[in-house]
Amino acid sequence: xxxxxxxxxxxxxLRSLQRDGRLGNNHLAEEVGLSPSPCWQRTRRLExxxxxxxxxxxxDQEKLGAPExxxxxxxxxxxxxxxxxxxxxxxxELPEVLEVYLTTGEYDYYIKxxxxxxxxxxxxxxxxxxxxxGIQHSRSTFTLRCLKQGGISxxx
Amino acid sequence: xxxxxxxxxxxxxLRSLQRDGRLGNNHLAEEVGLSPSPCWQRTRRLExxxxxxxxxxxxDQEKLGAPExxxxxxxxxxxxxxxxxxxxxxxxELPEVLEVYLTTGEYDYYIKxxxxxxxxxxxxxxxxxxxxxGIQHSRSTFTLRCLKQGGISxxx
DNA sequence: GATGAAAACTTTATAAG
DNA sequence: CTTATAAAGTTTTCATC
Numbered sequence: 001x002x003x004x005x006x007x008x009x010x011x012x013x014l015r016s017l018q019r020d021g022r023l024g025n026n027h028l029a030e031e032v033g034l035s036p037s038p039c040w041q042r043t044r045r046l047e048x049x050x051x052x053x054x055x056x057x058x059x060d061q062e063k064l065g066a067p068e069x070x071x072x073x074x075x076x077x078x079x080x081x082x083x084x085x086x087x088x089x090x091x092x093e094l095p096e097v098l099e100v101y102l103t104t105g106e107y108d109y110y111i112k113x114x115x116x117x118x119x120x121x122x123x124x125x126x127x128x129x130x131x132x133x134g135i136q137h138s139r140s141t142f143t144l145r146c147l148k149q150g151g152i153s154x155x156x
Numbered sequence: 157x158x159x160x161x162x163x164x165x166x167x168x169x170l171r172s173l174q175r176d177g178r179l180g181n182n183h184l185a186e187e188v189g190l191s192p193s194p195c196w197q198r199t200r201r202l203e204x205x206x207x208x209x210x211x212x213x214x215x216d217q218e219k220l221g222a223p224e225x226x227x228x229x230x231x232x233x234x235x236x237x238x239x240x241x242x243x244x245x246x247x248x249e250l251p252e253v254l255e256v257y258l259t260t261g262e263y264d265y266y267i268k269x270x271x272x273x274x275x276x277x278x279x280x281x282x283x284x285x286x287x288x289x290g291i292q293h294s295r296s297t298f299t300l301r302c303l304k305q306g307g308i309s310x311x312x
Numbered sequence: 313g314a315t316g317a318a319a320a321c322t323t324t325a326t327a328a329g
Numbered sequence: 330c331t332t333a334t335a336a337a338g339t340t341t342t343c344a345t346c
Contacts, residue, residue, distance in 0.1 A: 014213065014215055014220075017212075017213035018212055018213050018215060019212070020210070020211060020212075021177045021178065021210075021211035021212045021213045022177065022178060022211045024338085024339060024340080025339070025340065025341090026338085026339070026340095034313085034314095035313085035314055035315070036339095036340095037313090037314075037315075037316095038313060038314075040340080040341075049219075050216050050219055051215060051216055051219050051220070052213050052214070052215060052216075053214045053215065053216050054176070054177075054213075054214045055176060055177035055178045055211065055212070055213055055214065056173075056174055056175070056176075056177045056211070056212060056214055056306075056307065057170070057173035057174050057177045057208050057210075057211050058208070058209045058210045058211065058212055058307060059170055059174060059207060059208060059209065059307050059308055059310070060206050060207055060208075060209050061307075061308045063205075063206055063207050064170075064207070064308055064310060064311065065311060066308055069257065071257075071259070071266060088301075088303040089303070091303070091304070092303045092304035095309035095311070096309075097304060098304070098305075098306065098307070098308065099302070099304055099305050099306075100302070100303040100304040100305075101225065101227075101299040101300075101301065101302050101303070102299065102300045102301040102303065103227070103297045103298065103299050103300060104297060104298045104299075104300060105296075105297045105298070106297075107297070110227060110297065110299065114308050140261075141259045141260060141261045141262075141263070141266065142259065142260045142261070143257040143258065143259050143260075143266065144257075144258045144259060144260060145244075145257065145258040146255070146256070146257050147244040147245070147247070147248045147256040147257070147258065148247070148248035148253060148254070148255055148256040149254075149255050149256075150212075150254065150255075151212065151214060151215050151217075151254070152215055152217045152220055152222055152254065152270050153251035153252075154215065154220060155220060155221060155222075155251070180321080180322055180323085181322070181323070181324095182321080182322070182323095190330085190331095191330080191331055191332070192322095192323095193325095193330090193331075193332080193333095194330060194331080196323080196324075
C-alpha cells in the first residue's frame, strides 16, 4: 500500500491542499489538471498512505490573546530516560506550549510558547515551567517578528 | 465588525475546526451543540474577523523526504534594517525553511529547516545558508524527537 | 486514466417563530 | 437563538470505456 512514489500530479494535489485545506474535489481536480474521479482517488490514497496527516484550521495567536512567541531552551539536571520523558510530556500538556523538541547540543529541550506579553511570560515561567522538577538551566528568547511559518514545501 | 468577544460556543467551533479542518457545518453544529444555521454564521464570522486565518492540509515531513528538523540560530555582521530584512526574506524563500523568526538576545535570527539527514543538512548549509551574505556566526541544533507541534490552544 | 450517472449529503440563503 | 425550506453544489460510489 506504500509502494508507488509520488508523481507530479500527486505533488500538485498536496500543494493545493496545503494552500487551501477545504478545497473541494472538483476545484482541486481542475487545479491539478485531472478529472474529478481520479483526483478523488489520489487524494484518498495520499490520506491513507499518510502523506496527508490531517486537515486543520489555522488560528490567529494574536486574536486569541497570546501575541508573543517565546523560545525556551532547557537543560535538565539528570538525563536518564524517565526524567527526559517525563519533562517532555509535562511540557506538551501545557496549553501555552506550541512545540516541544528533544535536541542535541547544549540544551536538552527546545520549547516554543505563546504568551500575552512579558506578564504572560512571567506567569508561564513561575506557575508552569519552574514548577516542573528537574530543570538545571533555561534560556529564553523572545521573538520580535515571524517572517515565515508553515509546513514543509512539497519538493519539485 | 470586531466588537463582540468570543463566547464558549465560538471557542468550541475553533477547537473543532483546529482538530478537523474539513468538518462540515452539520457535524460541526452537532459537536458544538448548536443548530446548523447559527453555527454556519458564527463560523463565517470567525473567518471574516480573522480568528481563522485559513485551512491547511498537514503533510508528513518524513514521507516527503525531509525527516530531520534542524534549528539554526544566526547572528549577522551588521544590524541595519536593510541587512536584517534582506537576510530574513532570503531565508523565507528557501523551500527547506519551515520557520523564520527575528529574535531578541544572543542571535538575530532563529530558523527551522527540514532536511534529509546530515547530508541534506550539509547541502543546505553550503549551497543555501552560507551563500547568503552577512552571516557572522551560526549555531545548529538537530532535533531528536518532536513531542508536540501545532497551533495555539484555544483558551477556556 | 476519462466519463457519466445516481444517491446522499453539504452549502448557502431566506423566511418565520 | 430555533426550525424549516429550497436550490445549487459537492461527495462518494460504481459501472463503463
